[in-house]
Amino acid sequence: MNERIGAIPRYPGLKIFSKGLQSIARLTASEHRDLMKVMVFVVDGLLSDDLSEVYVKWNEMYILSRLEIFKESDLEKFQKAINEWADLFVILFRKKSDSKMKFPKFHSWIFHIVDTIREYGAINGYTTETYESLHKSYVKTSYRLSNKKGIEEQIMKTIRHKAIIKQRVTEELHKTPTALIYTSKLFEFKLLETFIFFEQKKNPDLIENMIKGFAKFLECLDLFFDMLDIISAEDCRIKIFGSVTLKNINILRATNKFQNRPWFSNIAIAIDDAELFEYQSDNGTCYAQTLLITEVILPNKSPFHLALVQWYDFKSKKTPFVYSCPLLKLVEIYNFIEIEAIEEIVHIVSRFDTKDEYFVNKFIF
Template identity: 60%
Template sequence: MKEYFNNGTSNSAGLEQVDNYFWNILNLNIYTATVPDRMHHLNLGLFKYQIEFTTELLKLKPGKLVDDMNKRIAKIPRHLGLKVFKKGVQSLSRLTASEYRNMMKIIVFVVNGLYSEDLSNVYVKWNEMYLLSRLENFKESDLQDFQKVINDWGNIFIKLFRDISRSNLKFPKLHSWIYHIVDTIREHRAINRYTTETYESLHKTYVKIPYRLSNKKNVEKQIMENIRCRAIVIRNRVKKTKTLVAFTYTAKLFDFNFSEAIINEHRDNPKLNKNMSKGFAKFIDCLNSYLKLLNTTSEDCRIRIYSSVTLKNSAILRAVDNFYDRP
């Protein structure tokens, strides 16, 4: 890196045009001195590069493959806990690490059959590698498997994108990940032990957001005032909420005193749909397990079953096969 800088060619290597203090320290292994972080190395680093390089690769092939990829992404239906990317890869420039993790869940299916088998495999290998990187503990055999998966992914990644990258993939995060991450884990233990995601989240909540709400004049004072007001609101909210929010139930379907005979009678009711009959078939075993946890019995137990309930986190659980005439 120092050689590129001194020769004035750091643009071709993707380096910033600034001198680096560490270059003045002799015999310093920068990859040992700088502990890798999964969020910056993977979520916001290598995976971000992989998406960008994929887009550039598709532009080189005849046809509107980038448009096809965007359409595939946009067609993925909304699902609990999964972000919907209605604008496709066009919206990736401002994604957070969490949103990139959502993209990892779907991109394998998006690129399948779109360009080449290697393009599909690089995302399959990526997910295998990413899952291993999240382990809390590593045995030596795990590290060997991890290094193999990293090498498998790296070989395909370099083969696909070397000519796409302006620097021919000469950037530190790739080198650090392939050649140093396993040794770093041996020395410092699992990556999860030294992640910066918590501090990044705090920085966003207590610095970035208040800064954007300011008028950019006397910023520090405005940030502190914003944080103080937020703390007062949260404290008052906690004081007013003395009890938990009650569940909200809808129409009552069943109301009876517990007995196996009544349960079996409902189970055999021909008017019930298949799923509700199955529910009654498992009802006694599930209830007994629940009562065992509570260390009580079913004596004088009364059963009420409603068509749905809204939990305090606004999630809705339904006991019927369909609602609003939809499954």
């Protein structure tokens, strides 16, 4: 388990325990939440199917418990999820418990939590979790930034400044969409010199993803130009970047080295309505792995912002979902897509002890 935890791929906002858990003296609530977002993939194949099912039921309950506004149908679904989880949990751990799982908090959760929500509102409104998080960001951090004189006044000023900056940034985002912002330019060359350029760049430092991108580059770009009826590209220039900030502020990466490790973002792309019946998808969404991030510059035309991707497909048509997550495989299909078409960056975890099986992490929330 420790090795698997260390091998979980990175994702924006998710804490990764690259050295496992043995080096952590005390696990914080935030770290515990991040662990729970990936733990089902860690225990996959190590523990019984029943225990994996308990974990999935727990996640379903947790998602429902985070709702700010409950409808009666939500509460009924929540109560059902609690009952199913509790039954499995009791069966698994009753023999390990001296009291046969007769705990006051356990009883309260099963029999009273839904009625309490009906009377007092969402759980988040009367637990300490939210307030502990707010205390950390609004008090502890602000206190450390002060010079320890006139502390309350300094803390209030710090909070006020944060609020003003956040409001201005939000207003700017709503006014005009953020343009694509490229960073970490890796290469630049003329299209006619592509083959020679890639031959020169062949070296053992490039990992498999970028090598595949180089190998498929010309073939996929020709297909893209044919689709757009671009006849001549003699003066075309190509720029390849390590990352680009999307319009939704997410950062798309395709680089051999980011903080000393490779990072090739996985993405979700919405299928056109006309194609929904032609392809198996996750409610109209398909997945791909980014191999190259490019800007294609043609004379007298606006630049094309393109990502070269390799597509995922479902591993099995009979069981496309495992633990309520899409189970995928990489297929030998490559395309250039417009970066603006990317719906979101997703967390895809390779299934341990298997070859070419990948989970889309639906527990990231």
